[in-house]
Amino acid sequence: MTDLYQSQRAMRSMRQQAMQRGSIAVLDIGTFKVACLILKFGVSEGPAEGSGVGALAGQAAFRVIGAGTTRSRGIRFGEIAAMQETERAVRTALQTAQKMAQTRVDHAILCFAGGDTRSYGLEGMVEVExxxxxxEDIARVLSACDVPQLGSGREVLHAQPVNFLLDHRTGLADPRGQAGHQLGCDMHMLSVDADVVQNLIHCLKRCDVEVAGMAAAPYVAGRSALVEDEQELGAAAIDLGGGATGISIFIKKHMIYADTVRLGGDHITGDIAKGLQIPYSTAERIKTYYGGVQATGRDDREIIEIGGDSGDWDKDRRTITRSELIGIMRPRVEEILEEVRARLDVAGFDHLPSQQIVLTGGASQIPGLDGLAAKILGQQVRLGRPIRVQGLPQAATGPAFAAIVGLCQFAACPQDEWWDFDIPAQRFATRPLKRAMKWFKDNW
Structure with a gap:
C-alpha cells in the first residue's frame, strides 16, 4: 500500500510540473478509438467554488491546442490485448495531436474503461488535535479509514473523501479551519486490476511518454456529461463505449460508485456481422447509418442494400429491411441495459433523492435508445453531451468524446485524493496489527 501511495504522489507531482511547463497530453485509450488532446495551461484561476476538498489543488485555465483520433487496435474490453498494435495506435494519435499543436509533450494523463473496477465505501473517525x-487532521482521518483486503494483484485507482463529519454535523465538504473535537470521514475507493494498469503504463513508455496520472473512464465521463445540479442531487452516467459500458453514480459532486459492464457497441456490430454473414466493417457502416432499436410501421418498407466486394454477385447485392436490422440489434441493447439496471440496483441507486440517468458514449447515439432505456432503467433518462471546452474541435464535441473531455477537467481541476495528504508513515505499519486485533476480538 505504501508503494502505491508513493507512486500516485509521484504522478501528481509530474502532472503539476508538466502544467507549469505549459502543456500536457490527455489520452482516452478505448476499444473503438484512441483519442488524444494536448492542453495548453495558462494562469491559475484559483480554487473552484463549491468543489469541496478538491479545491486544494486549485483550477487552472487551459485551452486545447492539438487533437488526434485513430481507430483503436489491440484493445479488447478496454484492456490491452496486443501490445504492438496498441502502441501503434497510441503513437498515431499522439503524433497527430502534436503536429496540430506544433509542440512535443513528454507527459500524459490517461483514462481507460477496463480493469474490473470495484467500489468500496470506507469510514474513519479521529479526535481533532x-x-x-x-x-494534519484530514490526513489522519483518511488514514484511519479501514481499508479492506483488495485481493492479490489489485491496486487503488481512486480514493476520494466524499463526506466529512465534525461532532454532530455531517455533510461537510471541507472542514479545514472549523472548530470541533471529533472528525469523521466517508471515503470512496475504486480498485482495478494491477496488470491492466501496468500494461498501459508500459505501452506509453514505449511511446516515449511518461504517465502523469490515471483515471477511470466512468468517472471522467460522468464529470463531463452530468450538469452541476445532477452531480449535486444525485445522478448516474452510463458511458456506452465500444468494448465496455461504464457506470458512475454522483451525489454532492462526488462519485460514490463506479462499475463496468463488459458489453458495448462492438458487440452490437458483431451481432450484425454474424447475423447477416458480412464483414465487420460493413456491419459497422450499416449500424451507423441505418441502426435503431424502436421499430415503426414503415421499417418493413425501408430497404437497406448490404453491399460488399466478395466477388459473389448475388451475395454482394443482398438487401434487408430495417425491421430485420432492428431485430438483430435490439436484443443485445436490451441485454446491456438489463446489466446496467442490475448494477444500479446493487449500488442502491433507487434510494437517491434524484434518479436522473444520463446516457453518453459513442453507442448512445443509436436512434431510439433513450426511449428503450427509459422503459428498462427508469423514466428520467436523457442523452448527454460533454461540456464545452475552449479550443475543442467541432468533431470532438459528440457523446463519444465525453470521457476525454472529462479527463481535461480531471487534469485542470482534480479532486483531492488520499495520496494528496501527508499520511503518517506509521499508519501503514499499524494497519495489519489493527486487522489482527479486530479478527482476534471477533473470533475469540
Whole structure:
C-alpha cells in the first residue's frame, strides 16, 4: 500500500510540473478509438467554488491546442490485448495531436474503461488535535479509514473523501479551519486490476511518454456529461463505449460508485456481422447509418442494400429491411441495459433523492435508445453531451468524446485524493496489527 501511495504522489507531482511547463497530453485509450488532446495551461484561476476538498489543488485555465483520433487496435474490453498494435495506435494519435499543436509533450494523463473496477465505501473517525481542524487532521482521518483486503494483484485507482463529519454535523465538504473535537470521514475507493494498469503504463513508455496520472473512464465521463445540479442531487452516467459500458453514480459532486459492464457497441456490430454473414466493417457502416432499436410501421418498407466486394454477385447485392436490422440489434441493447439496471440496483441507486440517468458514449447515439432505456432503467433518462471546452474541435464535441473531455477537467481541476495528504508513515505499519486485533476480538 505504501508503494502505491508513493507512486500516485509521484504522478501528481509530474502532472503539476508538466502544467507549469505549459502543456500536457490527455489520452482516452478505448476499444473503438484512441483519442488524444494536448492542453495548453495558462494562469491559475484559483480554487473552484463549491468543489469541496478538491479545491486544494486549485483550477487552472487551459485551452486545447492539438487533437488526434485513430481507430483503436489491440484493445479488447478496454484492456490491452496486443501490445504492438496498441502502441501503434497510441503513437498515431499522439503524433497527430502534436503536429496540430506544433509542440512535443513528454507527459500524459490517461483514462481507460477496463480493469474490473470495484467500489468500496470506507469510514474513519479521529479526535481533532487542537482547537480547529487542520491539514494534519484530514490526513489522519483518511488514514484511519479501514481499508479492506483488495485481493492479490489489485491496486487503488481512486480514493476520494466524499463526506466529512465534525461532532454532530455531517455533510461537510471541507472542514479545514472549523472548530470541533471529533472528525469523521466517508471515503470512496475504486480498485482495478494491477496488470491492466501496468500494461498501459508500459505501452506509453514505449511511446516515449511518461504517465502523469490515471483515471477511470466512468468517472471522467460522468464529470463531463452530468450538469452541476445532477452531480449535486444525485445522478448516474452510463458511458456506452465500444468494448465496455461504464457506470458512475454522483451525489454532492462526488462519485460514490463506479462499475463496468463488459458489453458495448462492438458487440452490437458483431451481432450484425454474424447475423447477416458480412464483414465487420460493413456491419459497422450499416449500424451507423441505418441502426435503431424502436421499430415503426414503415421499417418493413425501408430497404437497406448490404453491399460488399466478395466477388459473389448475388451475395454482394443482398438487401434487408430495417425491421430485420432492428431485430438483430435490439436484443443485445436490451441485454446491456438489463446489466446496467442490475448494477444500479446493487449500488442502491433507487434510494437517491434524484434518479436522473444520463446516457453518453459513442453507442448512445443509436436512434431510439433513450426511449428503450427509459422503459428498462427508469423514466428520467436523457442523452448527454460533454461540456464545452475552449479550443475543442467541432468533431470532438459528440457523446463519444465525453470521457476525454472529462479527463481535461480531471487534469485542470482534480479532486483531492488520499495520496494528496501527508499520511503518517506509521499508519501503514499499524494497519495489519489493527486487522489482527479486530479478527482476534471477533473470533475469540
Amino acid at each position: 487542537g482547537d480547529r481542524v487542520s491539514e
